[in-house]
Amino acid sequence: MNIFKENLTSKILQQKSSSIINKYKKEIDILEIGCGDGNITSFVINNRKIDHNFYLSDISISAVNAAKKKIKYKKCKFKTGKWLDPWKDKKFDIIISDVSSINDFIAIKSPWYKGVVCNSGADGLRNIEKIILNIHINLKKNGKFILPMISLSDEKKLIKLLKKNFSNVSFTKKIIWPIPSFFHKDKAKYLKLKRDTKINFQEKFGIFLAYTYSATCYGTK
Amino acid sequence: MLNLKKIIKIVAKSIKVKEKNISLTSKIGDFEDWDSLGHLKILSEIDKITKGKASLIGNLAQQNSVSNIYKVLKKNKLSK
Numbered sequence: 495m496n497i498f499k500e501n502l503t504s505k506i507l508q509q510k511s512s513s514i515i516n517k518y519k520k521e522i523d524i525l526e527i528g529c530g531d532g533n534i535t536s537f538v539i540n541n542r543k544i545d546h547n548f549y550l551s552d553i554s555i556s557a558v559n560a561a562k563k564k565i566k567y568k569k570c571k572f573k574t575g576k577w578l579d580p581w582k583d584k585k586f587d588i589i590i591s592d593v594s595s596i597n598d599f600i601a602i603k604s605p606w607y608k609g610v611v612c613n614s615g616a617d618g619l620r621n622i623e624k625i626i627l628n629i630h631i632n633l634k635k636n637g638k639f640i641l642p643m644i645s646l647s648d649e650k651k652l653i654k655l656l657k658k659n660f661s662n663v664s665f666t667k668k669i670i671w672p673i674p675s676f677f678h679k680d681k682a683k684y685l686k687l688k689r690d691t692k693i694n695f696q697e698k699f700g701i702f703l704a705y706t707y708s709a710t711c712y713g714t715k
Numbered sequence: 716m717l718n719l720k721k722i723i724k725i726v727a728k729s730i731k732v733k734e735k736n737i738s739l740t741s742k743i744g745d746f747e748d749w750d751s752l753g754h755l756k757i758l759s760e761i762d763k764i765t766k767g768k769a770s771l772i773g774n775l776a777q778q779n780s781v782s783n784i785y786k787v788l789k790k791n792k793l794s795k
Contacts, residue, residue, distance in 0.1 A: 502752070669752075670755060670759075671751070671752060671755065672751050672752075672754075672755055672776065698758075698762070698770040698776075699758050699762075699769065699770055699772065699773075699775040699776040700772065700773040700774045700775060700776050700777060701776040703755070
């Protein structure tokens with residue numbers, strides 16, 4: 495199994511997570527699920543103002559091993575497992591999700607998920623939906639949940655789901671990016687997915703454009 | 716209407732470099748911020764100035780240098 499590595503979405507999550515975590519004046523517990531090679535937590539650790547406890551998990555053992563190799567911080571625990579499953583008896587102040595959340599046909603065709611598990615359904619939300627519905631078990635009362643919003647999934651459905659499950663939801667600015675050329679091959683299929691509101695993209699300058707931003711949620715209902 | 720000087724100004728501003736460092740031969744990859752996202756910033760800025768006409772040019776994204784962007788805009792009568 496391959497490992498999901500740093501991309502634009504990870505960078506957005508790195509910046510957002512770091513800015514939220516650095517507002518805490520005392521030590522907190524931070525979980526990253528779908529950690530891949532650990533680049534988000536690594537960025538947060540390298541830019542931290544005070545020490546915190548970090549917890550990372552991924553469905554792929556290779557990813558967990560890569561994260562262990564990348565992060566040499568002493569207050570770090572690693573586990574292998576799906577979604578929140580490895581952390582049944584633990585509550586966190588911050589949970590960051592970088593679990594696969596794009597349409598799985600696009601994931602299979604794209605260069606990003608070569609050998610990496612996606613399995614997120616036509617709306618891209620199969621994994622994140624399960625996480626949102628169970629997050630109250632692992633999130634402390636005032637805990638925050640940080641996740642990516644990607645236009646290659648059903649963005650409207652995800653926003654509705656977040657607002658149904660959290661009393662406070664805020665978003666960062668959208669960053670538009672060019673979708674690699676693999677997208678041109680199955681254009682008709684993607685246009686149908688767009689019509690069915692499973693994904694969203696634009697065609698401009700002869701290329702396809704998607705966008706990514708992050709959501710921060712707290713106050714589980 | 717755009718001209719070469721304006722295009723160079725847009726490129727410089729979009730990728731955060733000084734105008735004097737941009738020439739007709741400058742291309743994607745020459746500067747840290749002129750990657751695929753930087754390129755998109757340049758095109759979006761040109762599109763704003765041309766009031767949405769640049770985004771309709773089917774091969775504009777493939778033009779990877781100042782010279783090629785200028786040539787295509789000129790061919791499409793969006794630059795002189």
